[in-house]
Amino acid sequence: MGKSNNTFKQFLQSKAAEEDKSAPQLVEDLLDPQTGAIVHRTCLSGPRPEPFTEIGGAGYMDGAKSTILVSDGADLFLHQERFRSDLKRFPSPLENLGPESGGYREYPAHPERGSNAMRLLSSRGFLDDSYNEGTYWAFSQRWPGWDRKMRKIAALGQLLAFNEQTVFGVNVFSGSVGVRRGFFPGKKGYRLFAKPYEPGKSEDDFKKTKDGWSVYIPVRVRAMVLADDKLFVAGPPDVIPADDPAAAFEGRRGGDLWAVSAKTGKRIDDVYHTDAPPVYDGLIAAGGSLYLSTTDGTIHCFGANEQ
Helix, strand or coil, rough: CHHHHHHHHHHHHHHHHHHHHHHEEEEEEECCCCCCEEEEEEEEEECCCCCCCCCCHHHHHCCCCCCCCEECCCCCEEEEEEEEECEEECCCCEEEEECCEEEEEECEEEECCCCCCCCCCCCCCCCCCCCHHHHHHHHHHHEEECHHHHHHHCECEEEEEECCCCCEECCCCCCCEEEECCCCCCCCCEEEEEEEEECCHHHHHHHHHHHHHCEEECEEEEEEEEEEEEEEEECCCCCCCCCCCCCCCCCCCEEEEEEEEECCCEECCCCCEEECCCEEEEEEEECEEEEEEEEECEEEEEEECCC
């Protein structure tokens, strides 16, 4: 048994050495928008933990992930990595790390360059379309590396949209199953909410702010966009047919597009039904029109008065 363990350890160390020679990297470029010339470049690679001594944990691993870049208006953020506008990296070490409680990353404000670190983030990555309890989009200064650190986040949900005054979102897991958050399809619906936000207020104070409104709708929201005074959401209907319980979840009930008032949460137009459900995060608004992409490859365009 000891020989087998040693052989396995030598194999892992050999593989790690091989991979280190041609280690994959994430390359991030800052381009001149007029010419396309590369102004700044940075490369991210590693770290590569030693598998027998650094067992780590999925909720608080160091490293980068290829996802969508976001900004607080000054600094750039790629998953849990932070960069200045010249792509200089600012490491944010984990705090309060523990075997059960996990840890989190705190991103301090840098007012001298206009960065307050409040930005949109996704603990699972913006390209992951799964709805898992414990993984959320958030509007925050913190990186909640572990589900239990979500209680420190002021605004979170499965999808979020925001402007200078309000954060809007959908929270799927608003019920309870034992000690965990849960959801019961075909019952209460999905919770839409609006939370007033005051730029410059601390996140702790923002967390204490009560929702401006909160409503439940019978739509499994898979796409959301804020356009002026309207919040548009789309997704499969929240129905569980007796003869085909998984129909809505598997796309056989199409999708519903709702328009609600950003001020009250009340529906302000008829529900528009599509034959296929929306692509995840497949709503945008531009030039006075609304565009919805569905899983059958169709793009629906809605103007002020007609489709």
